[in-house]
Structures are given as structure tokens and as C-alpha cells.
Amino acid sequence: MQPDEPTTVDELMDVLPSLSLRYAEVAAADPSTHDESAIAVIIAYQRKNRANLAEGIKPKRGKAASGPSKPIDLVALGLVKSVPTSVAPGLKRRI
Amino acid sequence: MNTTLAVNADSLMEEVRSPFLKGSNVQFAWDSTSLGYLKTCPRLYQYIMIEGYSNKEESIHLRFGIEYHQALQEYDLARAKGMDFDDALHHTITELHSRVWDWEPDRDTKAGGYKNRDSIFSVVVDYIDHFRDDPAKTLILDNGSPAVELSFRFELDWGPIPMQPYMLSGHLDRVVEFQDNLFVMDRKTTTIALGQYYFAQFEPNNQMTIYTLASQVVLDSPVKGVIIDAVQILKETPHRFVRGFTYRTEDQLQEWVDGLQYWFATAETYARENYWPMNDTACDKFGGCMFRGICSKSPQVRQAFLDSNFIKLAPEERWNPLKPR
Numbered sequence: 097m098q099p100d101e102p103t104t105v106d107e108l109m110d111v112l113p114s115l116s117l118r119y120a121e122v123a124a125a126d127p128s129t130h131d132e133s134a135i136a137v138i139i140a141y142q143r144k145n146r147a148n149l150a151e152g153i154k155p156k157r158g159k160a161a162s163g164p165s166k167p168i169d170l171v172a173l174g175l176v177k178s179v180p181t182s183v184a185p186g187l188k189r190r191i
Numbered sequence: 192m193n194t195t196l197a198v199n200a201d202s203l204m205e206e207v208r209s210p211f212l213k214g215s216n217v218q219f220a221w222d223s224t225s226l227g228y229l230k231t232c233p234r235l236y237q238y239i240m241i242e243g244y245s246n247k248e249e250s251i252h253l254r255f256g257i258e259y260h261q262a263l264q265e266y267d268l269a270r271a272k273g274m275d276f277d278d279a280l281h282h283t284i285t286e287l288h289s290r291v292w293d294w295e296p297d298r299d300t301k302a303g304g305y306k307n308r309d310s311i312f313s314v315v316v317d318y319i320d321h322f323r324d325d326p327a328k329t330l331i332l333d334n335g336s337p338a339v340e341l342s343f344r345f346e347l348d349w350g351p352i353p354m355q356p357y358m359l360s361g362h363l364d365r366v367v368e369f370q371d372n373l374f375v376m377d378r379k380t381t382t383i384a385l386g387q388y389y390f391a392q393f394e395p396n397n398q399m400t401i402y403t404l405a406s407q408v409v410l411d412s413p414v415k416g417v418i419i420d421a422v423q424i425l426k427e428t429p430h431r432f433v434r435g436f437t438y439r440t441e442d443q444l445q446e447w448v449d450g451l452q453y454w455f456a457t458a459e460t461y462a463r464e465n466y467w468p469m470n471d472t473a474c475d476k477f478g479g480c481m482f483r484g485i486c487s488k489s490p491q492v493r494q495a496f497l498d499s500n501f502i503k504l505a506p507e508e509r510w511n512p513l514k515p516r
Contacts (some may be wrong), residue, residue, distance in 0.1 A: 105277075123288075123292065123308060123309065123312065124292060124293070124308070126291060126292065126293075127285075127288055127289045127292060134288075135280070135281055135284050135285050135288065136202055138284055138288065138312055138316075139280065139281070139284055142312055142313045142316040142317070143316065143320070145313060146313070146316075146317055146320075146429045146430075148429050149425075149427065150428070150429050150462070151430045154427050155427070
């Protein structure tokens with residue numbers, strides 16, 4: 097952590113999206129490796145997340161909160177020939 | 192009730208006894224959970240209390256509930272001891288993180304999707320923020336300690352054998368003063384909507400009646416009833432917190448104790464006959480019994496499915512009303 101980085105809950109709430117990444121790091125980290133701001137990061141992230149949800153901003157699906165996710169390339173894996181870019185409203189994409 | 196014992200959990204830390212009479216399946220120490228199993232379905236009671244079966248989803252619900260209750264207990268204690276809001280919150284999340292940082296339930300299960308490390312952090316932070324200026328104040332006991340996570344245990348006037356009276360035990364999350372009355376506060380987590388339908392389940396209700404009865408015995412005070420302190424865990428909107436009230440009159444409490452004699456006698460009969468019949472009208476209750484997939488099989492193959500789909504807990508790991516929290 098750099099000296100000028102935010103450490104309090106209120107300061108941390110203003111630094112999304114880096115807050116999201118820091119939360120993913122500290123939530124799953126051994127507490128013995130924590131720096132002083134780790135718990136403030138958890139609190140700030142949860143408050144920011146609650147504010148986002150109240151405004152209708154939905155969280156990313158899956159395990160986004162546990163770490164950066166990488167989309168699976170189904171074509172490269174040979175599971176499908178191509179991935180459709182859109183589907184008609186009301187229809188589920190079938191692959 | 193001839194004997195009462197009202198103490199904080201620390202003083203119940205003696206060696207944990209079996210809740211069953213030695214060498215039998217006759218249970219003498221009961222709590223709302225085990226009595227609830229018996230009342231719901233004797234076969235459910237058999238699978239959990241007698242045989243010790245459990246499943247993965249159940250363990251997620253149990254772990255989440257334990258962490259939620261412990262975190263809010265630590266917060267309540269910190270506040271009751273005079274710690275300010277921010278420090279108490281920081282302390283609570285520090286302790287919670289030290290317990291759950293490596294908890295990784297399978298998020299592909301329904302239970303794990305709602306109840307996991309991220310959601311326990313969010314629901315605890317949200318609860319504490321939501322009730323920052325809580326109108327319900329923790330009761331301070333005569334010995335100066337806050338009435339938080341109070342374990343209770345008391346003997347009844349009769350028992351399965353002359354030397355062993357029946358016992359009722361349990362844990363009260365919190366006793367509070369609210370609008371000049373005393374209430375037990377019981378915390379609940381759920382994924383279903385917190386409307387009239389949700390709160391209707393607590394009246395009548397085995398657990399809430401035991402808590403009202405126990406609090407009156409333990410505190411020797413006219414506790415009015417229970418405040419259901421419920422949170423609906425949500426993924427795409429903020430969690431919802433709603434409190435509901437349920438009251439019990441003296442006559443209702445006495446009626447419940449009278450009925451208990453019949454329930455215990457019935458449990459003794461099941462134990463002595465070594466047979467716990469299935470109540471097939473209860474299989475769809477509470478979102479569906481976890482053993483429905485077992486009971487729906489032919490009796491000849493049931494054991495094989497039990498062994499492959501469930502884990503059998505060691506006796507010391509099983510639900511035990513005498514185990515302190």
C-alpha cells in the first residue's frame with residue numbers, strides 16, 4: 097500500500113473500481129497478512145455495494161466478488177462452433 | 192418446574208453429556224430444534240437425532256447461521272460495554288473475517304449461492320448499519336452482564352425415569368427492553384419474503400413458546416413474547432430487515448407444557464419400540480424436507496440412498512441440546 101492511498105471507510109468508498117479489486121484480495125486473505133486498512137476495505141465495499149443495489153446497479157454474476165473473472169472461450173475449447181451474439185427476446189440462448 | 196439454571200454460555204462448559212438415557216434412544220434433554228423435528232415428523236427426528244444424518248446444504252445453512260449470530264452477539268457485547276459504533280463494527284468484522292476468510296461453500300448450490308463469505312459480510316454490515324440507533328436496548332442483568340446469547344437449561348417436574356427429570360434447554364439471542372416491556376429477540380435469516388405469511392409461522396410456534404417460557408423462568412420477569420428480528424437475504428437488491436412480534440399468555444404457556452407431556456410420552460414409545468413412523472403430510476413443509484428423496488424410495492433401498500447422499504455424523508458432532516454454543 098502506498099502512503100497516500102485511502103484507508104478509512106469513507107475514503108475507500110470513493111475509489112471504485114479499485115475498491116472492488118482490493119475487496120476480492122482481502123476477503124479471501126489470511127488475516128495474518130492484512131494491512132491496517134483491510135477491514136475498512138470490507139466495510140466500505142459492502143456499503144458501496146448496498147448503495148449500488150439500492151440504485152438498481154446489479155452486481156456481476158458468478159464469482160466476480162471473489163476475484164477478476166475471465167470469460168470462457170467455448171469456441172477455443174471446441175465446445176461450440178460459434179457463439180451467437182444475440183437471441184430473440186423471451187428466448188433462452190441454447191448452446 | 193422444580194429447578195432452573197440461568198447462566199451465560201461460559202459457565203455451561205462442563206463436559207457435554209448425551210441428551211439420551213444411557214444405552215437407550217430415550218431423549219431426556221430437549222430443545223426447540225429436536226422437539227420441532229419430533230413434532231414435524233418422527234422419521235425426520237430419527238434420521239437427525241437418533242442416526243445423525245446431515246447433508247452439505249444443511250451444513251451451509253448451519254454455518255451461516257452460526258456466523259451471523261456470533262457476529263451480532265460480538266457487536267451487541269461491544270456496544271453494551273461502551274464501545275462506539277465505528278469501533279464496534281470494526282471489531283465485529285475483524286472477528287468475523289478471522290473465522291470465514293477461507294470459507295468457500297459451493298456457490299452453485301442454492302444454499303451456497305445465497306449463503307457464503309461475501310453475503311455474510313454484507314448482511315452483518317447491513318444489519319449493524321440498519322440498526323445503528325436500535326430502539327430495542329439490550330437488557331443488563333443483575334450481575335452487570337448484557338443479556339446476549341443467554342444459554343438456559345431447566346428441569347421439568349417429570350421424567351422418563353424417576354432419577355432423571357426431563358430438561359429443556361436452548362439459547363436466547365438477546366433479551367431487550369422495548370417500549371417499557373421485556374422481549375426475547377430472536378434473529379432469523381431467510382431467503383423468502385418478509386410479509387404476513389412469513390411471520391404467521393411464529394404463532395403458534397414451538398420455538399417461540401419455549402423461548403417465552405424459558406425467559407420467564409430464567410429471568411423471573413414478565414417477558415411479553417418474542418421479537419422476530421428477520422433479514423431477507425437478497426442478491427440483486429439490498430437485504431431487507433423486518434421485525435415482527437409474537438406474544439404468549441400464561442394460559443397458552445401452560446397449555447403448551449401440558450401438551451409436552453404427551454409429546455415426550457410419544458417419543459418414549461417410539462424409542463422403546465425402536466420405530467419412528469413417517470409423517471407424510473409434512474414432506475413439503477419449510478421448502479421441502481431434506482429427506483424427501485429418501486422417504487420416497489422403497490424401504491428396501493432407502494439405506495443405500497441415505498449412505499450415498501448423506502453423511503453420518505459422529506455422536507459428538509450431532510445436534511445435542513446440552514452442547515453449549
